[in-house]
Amino acid sequence: MGSMDAYFHQAVVRNKIENELYRRYNVKKGLRNEDGTGVRIGLTRIADVIGYTYENEQKRPCEGKLLYRGYEIRDLVKNKAPMGFEEAGFLLLFGWLPTQRQLQEFHDVLAQAYELPKHFMETNILLTPSSHLMNRLQQMVLALFDYDKAPEDTSPANILRQGMDLMAHMPALITSLFQVKQHHCDRQSLTIHYPQEPLSIAENILYLLREDHTYSAAEAQTLDVLLMLHADHGGGNNSTFTNVVVASTGSDLYSTISASIGSLKGPRHGGANLRVVEMMQCIREEISYQADDAALRQVLLRILDHDFYDHSGLLYGIGHAIYTTSDPRAEIIRSYCERLAKEKGMEDVFSFFLRYERCAKALMKEIKGVDACANVDLYSGLAYTMLSIPKDLYTPLFVCSRIVGWIAHNIENKLYDGRIMRPATRYVGELHSYVKMEDRTYEEDDNRI
Ligand SMILES: CC(=O)SCCNC(=O)CCNC(=O)[C@H](O)C(C)(C)COP(=O)(O)OP(=O)(O)OC[C@H]1O[C@@H](n2cnc3c(N)ncnc32)[C@H](O)[C@@H]1OP(=O)(O)O
Ligand SMILES: O=C([O-])CC(=O)C(=O)O
Structure with missing residues (x-):
């Protein structure tokens, strides 16, 4: 793979797409509008997910709601x-x-x-x-x-x-x-x-x-x-x-x-439910459940800095594409976990998860400037653990x-709807006239081959 690695490195440099181009051509990265809301791709009567309101055309955080066919999930x-x-x-x-x-x-x-x-x-x-x-x-x-x-x-x-x-x-x-x-x-x-x-x-x-x-x-x-x-x-x-x-x-x-x-x-x-428990295990091994908030914050900063756990920079179980203040599912699972923790004598684990949630939310606001809440995956793995369900099955x-x-x-x-989904991309590469094999030469210092 040696030469392929070098070509790949060159390809990354040569084919870069600047962020500015997305703005210029009004391309919705990740099918998201400028304010992070999703581009509408359909109509549905099945479920509604509410995570913010609009006031004076400004997106405002609010308590999350999930409705199945118009019925609130809590009910x-x-x-x-x-x-x-x-x-x-x-x-x-x-x-x-x-x-x-x-x-x-x-x-x-x-x-x-x-x-x-x-x-x-x-x-x-x-x-x-x-x-x-x-x-x-x-x-x-x-x-x-x-x-x-x-x-x-x-x-x-x-x-x-x-x-x-x-x-x-x-x-x-x-x-x-x-x-x-x-x-x-x-x-x-x-x-x-x-x-x-x-x-x-x-x-x-x-x-x-x-x-x-x-x-x-x-x-x-x-x-x-x-x-x-x-x-x-x-x-x-x-x-x-x-x-x-x-x-x-x-x-x-x-x-x-x-x-x-x-x-x-x-x-x-969905794979976040497994990452959460693995990440929490690593954090525990690094600082123990007894560590104070300052030590916990340091580890979370390292995670955000791609310097701990899986180096993804993600605080698993935190953040959501729609919910801002709360994910109603996480709230419900958290209350079940609290009850189960008492029954199973796992209060220390549960309170560590609570502290993680609090510190992670504060850091997301401080460092990323976003209102992030605990999502469904933060407590589901913990709930499964308390039900003695193995990690492989989360x-x-x-x-x-x-x-x-x-x-x-x-x-x-x-x-x-019934129409084939077929969005579009805009070509932003160069145009070339065909070059025959025998004419393909690169300058020595071009470093492309
Ligand atoms: C069932 C489910 O799918 S629930 C979600 C489960 N996933 C996780 O728990 C993984 C951690 N969370 C995340 O990766 C994200 O919050 C997602 C994928 C859920 C939502 O992502 P987005 O909609 O892009 O979040 P949002 O627009 O609020 O992100 C704003 C910024 O915060 C970052 N961010 C969001 N959540 C996190 C997080 N948990 N840890 C670190 N950074 C985060 C984003 O990468 C983005 O940074 P950037 O501007 O430098 O690119
Ligand atoms: O809505 C999302 O983007 C992710 C999520 O919480 C889910 O699928 O349950």
């Missing part, structure tokens, strides 16, 4: 049915709060598809473990294409059928991928259970994960709430947008869902839930 969580995730799933997919009978029917259809197709486990899961479950999960979703009787049918009704099947398969898929990874990579014994039809998605995840099947009602209800909170976040979040972009070409649902999983894996998106659990939003937006877009 949905507070009044949830025992199968709250299924209730939220029905609401997002169909548009109204289900009656008891409709919820039962929804559960029954999902339960029929809990088990993976015959021989899928032996052929696809057992033989090729991977060190990263998100990558494997993408592959497994693509592999399920071959077990579908109408994989290429992209009619909205078929997408709903396929989507519900995938949603139902998720607990068995993610837990068995985890068990196999543990068996192959960590030399643990291999135990794989069958999903149970009467159980909810949340209960099945715990049932399948635990060797002795046991979990408490409180644990299942907490996981159910976590799944509810992650189920959708409007049409603009990266993984949902990805789904709609791929679907707009007429591609099949397995391709769109696997693309979304690839997007959600990213540490600036982001796959996000998939288990967000798949509902991906399907809902996929269908809505198909029904009412």
